[in-house]
Amino acid sequence: MTEDFDVRLVEDVKTYTPDPQYRKNAWMGDYQKAYDEFLADPDAFWEKMAKELDWISPWDKVKEWNYPYAKWFTGAKLNITANCLDRHVNDTRRNKVALIWRGEGGRERIFTYQKLLSQVARFANALRKIGVKKGDTVCIYMPLVPEQLIAMLACARIGAVHSVVFGGFGAAALNMRITDADAKVVITADITIRRGKAIQLKAIVDEAIINASTVEHVVVLRRREPHVDLHENELDFYEMMDGMSDVCPPEVMDAEDPFFILYTSGSTGKPKGIVHTCGGYMVGTYYTSKYIFDIKDNDTFWCTADPGWITGHSYIVYGPLAVGATVFISELTPDYPDAGSYWNLIEEQKITIFYTAPTAIRMFMKMGESWPDKYDLSSLRIIGSVGEPLNPEAFEWYYRVIGKSRTPILDTWWQTETGMHMITTMIGEPMRPGFAGKPIPGVEADVVDKDGNSVKPGTGGLLVIKSPWPAMLRTVYKDDERYRKYWETISGVYTVGDLAVKGKDGYIMILGRSDDIIIVAGHNIGTAEVESALVSHHAVAEAAVIGKPDVMKGNSIKAFVILRVGNNPSDRLKQDLMHHVRTTLGPIAIPHEIDFVDKLPKTRSGKIMRRVLKAQEMGIDPGDVSTLEE
Ligand code: WTA
Numbered sequence: 001m002t003e004d005f006d007v008r009l010v011e012d013v014k015t016y017t018p019d020p021q022y023r024k025n026a027w028m029g030d031y032q033k034a035y036d037e038f039l040a041d042p043d044a045f046w047e048k049m050a051k052e053l054d055w056i057s058p059w060d061k062v063k064e065w066n067y068p069y070a071k072w073f074t075g076a077k078l079n080i081t082a083n084c085l086d087r088h089v090n091d092t093r094r095n096k097v098a099l100i101w102r103g104e105g106g107r108e109r110i111f112t113y114q115k116l117l118s119q120v121a122r123f124a125n126a127l128r129k130i131g132v133k134k135g136d137t138v139c140i141y142m143p144l145v146p147e148q149l150i151a152m153l154a155c156a157r158i159g160a161v162h163s164v165v166f167g168g169f170g171a172a173a174l175n176m177r178i179t180d181a182d183a184k185v186v187i188t189a190d191i192t193i194r195r196g197k198a199i200q201l202k203a204i205v206d207e208a209i210i211n212a213s214t215v216e217h218v219v220v221l222r223r224r225e226p227h228v229d230l231h232e233n234e235l236d237f238y239e240m241m242d243g244m245s246d247v248c249p250p251e252v253m254d255a256e257d258p259f260f261i262l263y264t265s266g267s268t269g270k271p272k273g274i275v276h277t278c279g280g281y282m283v284g285t286y287y288t289s290k291y292i293f294d295i296k297d298n299d300t301f302w303c304t305a306d307p308g309w310i311t312g313h314s315y316i317v318y319g320p321l322a323v324g325a326t327v328f329i330s331e332l333t334p335d336y337p338d339a340g341s342y343w344n345l346i347e348e349q350k351i352t353i354f355y356t357a358p359t360a361i362r363m364f365m366k367m368g369e370s371w372p373d374k375y376d377l378s379s380l381r382i383i384g385s386v387g388e389p390l391n392p393e394a395f396e397w398y399y400r401v402i403g404k405s406r407t408p409i410l411d412t413w414w415q416t417e418t419g420m421h422m423i424t425t426m427i428g429e430p431m432r433p434g435f436a437g438k439p440i441p442g443v444e445a446d447v448v449d450k451d452g453n454s455v456k457p458g459t460g461g462l463l464v465i466k467s468p469w470p471a472m473l474r475t476v477y478k479d480d481e482r483y484r485k486y487w488e489t490i491s492g493v494y495t496v497g498d499l500a501v502k503g504k505d506g507y508i509m510i511l512g513r514s515d516d517i518i519i520v521a522g523h524n525i526g527t528a529e530v531e532s533a534l535v536s537h538h539a540v541a542e543a544a545v546i547g548k549p550d551v552m553k554g555n556s557i558k559a560f561v562i563l564r565v566g567n568n569p570s571d572r573l574k575q576d577l578m579h580h581v582r583t584t585l586g587p588i589a590i591p592h593e594i595d596f597v598d599k600l601p602k603t604r605s606g607k608i609m610r611r612v613l614k615a616q617e618m619g620i621d622p623g624d625v626s627t628l629e630e
């Protein structure tokens with residue numbers, strides 16, 4: 001059953017074994033011991049983790065598994081911000097630095113835990129004052145500035161469900177996310193700053209809310225001096241906080257109350273609103289921040305993602321703050337002001353744990369070793385990767401040039417849906433380039449064939465998770481059927497949608513998506529989303545989109561377009577279509593290539609066979625084409 005899978009297993013890869021002191025000093029200690037302990041009694045394992053946190057009242061049961069629905073820490077009451085903020089302020093970390101932000105031109109802002117708590121409380125009170133209540137949805141569409149985190153934490157404080165939308169999305173994508181989630185408030189900024197240039201953010205919100213009837217207020221962080229004028233119904237972020245108390249009692253949340261919605265691409269044109277809940281997500285992100293990243297009190301932790309993605313939710317905001325870490329964030333890009341930007345920040349801030357994406361690592365490789373070599377990177381203790389497979393060449397380079405053949409690499413496999421790390425090579429374990437690693441303690445994963453049978457080592461198949469975990473998604477917002485599909489595609493297990501190969505000793509190599517999602521520079525893009533954006537252009541009759549392997553971005557987007565009668569192919573039209581996708585979906589979804597065609601390969605039932613287009617494009621065998629229309 002596995003012949004369909006493109007197995008690229010290289011078993012003779014080199015193994016790197018970190019210095020034994022890593023394992024000795026790690027919070028987790030010995031991987032196998034921890035894993036065995038988990039398997040022996042999963043609920044006891046998670047209960048022990050949960051007990052490291054503060055709860056308003058405890059749970060009746062650790063887990064209720066009613067396939068395919070799970071509830072965790074049933075009956076327990078909590079507020080995650082009490083764990084991310086108050087717990088540290090009441091303890092010894094009141095004056096510890098929680099957050100350091102670096103902007104362009106050397107600008108720096110620092111928040112201690114006390115200061116962050118006060119700001120969050122004041123903004124939370126301000127949101128309450130304009131009528132935001134527990135269960136209301138708030139859309140956050142902001143640049144990577146401290147106020148973005150403050151807005152998220154303030155929502156969490158009062159039990160409002162946030163839906164953070166990455167600031168790079170275009171107006172149509174934002175509109176869909178605002179309306180699907182029935183957002184009552186949109187929090188944004190006038191501008192975002194990219195490579196020395198101001199990009200108008202609020203202009204996109206203005207367009208996105210035209211038909212969004214649920215939106216009552218738009219809150220604007222005004223960064224520009226002098227301040228831009230506000231429209232009617234718009235509120236200034238800081239003016240709202242004027243006169244607000246810096247005490248805001250945390251809303252009492254049930255462990256299973258919805259915590260946030262985060263949209264991710266699916267195989268239809270409509271993104272999925274992944275719903276996470278309060279208790280399990282808190283335990284999962286706390287556990288992995290502490291035991292997988294091994295964050296210690298004197299670490300400075302830098303995750304280069306944006307809070308608009310799950311990586312930012314879990315490993316900029318909630319996980320690291322729950323463990324009381326010092327979190328570093330920056331609005332700078334890796335190539336601005338020059339290609340040494342990130343290395344300069346690591347030296348300047350003495351970053352100890354650095355977490356980035358393979359696409360960035362490959363870009364660093366291209367820019368050359370001379371850039372990192374100019375800086376002192378000796379503060380680094382652990383370096384991580386997420387978002388797509390870390391290919392062996394990129395692993396070797398990252399390990400040698402950035403890690404100085406010393407620091408372990410954590411190649412973490414997980415998803416928006418999983419909420420937390422699931423597979424990696426734990427600190428101190430032997431690392432095998434190309435392999436993400438093994439399931440972490442707390443997670444049961446396997447590689448199976450289409451019928452769900454576990455494949456033999458050395459064989460490829462579908463990656464699945466075999467039992468529920470606390471930070472798992474609970475549903476897809478307003479579309480529970482799409483949730484059930486994860487658990488029903490192969491009966492009894494959670495099908496993640498990735499192809500993988502089982503190596504020896506339980507190591508897993510992730511190959512990439514098995515569905516219609518293309519991962520471009522670490523961002524998930526649905527082929528259907530790009531197709532419907534193209535078809536919304538007046539000149540386009542039909543479109544098909546495929547992912548093409550790309551050395552830098554992992555994949556690039558290629559579109560095949562049939563024009564409506566009366567339109568002629570031209571370079572100008574191509575540019576116009578690219579621009580159209582940019583303004584509707586955003587720059588991350590722009591096709592890199594567009595071909596104008598007269599026909600698309602379809603099944604007799606009319607479905608576009610993207611597989612055939614891809615095979616043609618790459619000069620490979622398209623496989624079974626018996627369903628292809630004449
Ligand atoms: C891919 C990002 C290989 C995978 C946290 C997954 C990876 C999708 C890795 C989820 C990794 C993520 N190695 N592939 N270490 N990490 N992926 O929802 O295809 O944005 O299904 O979550 O990214 O992307 P998402």
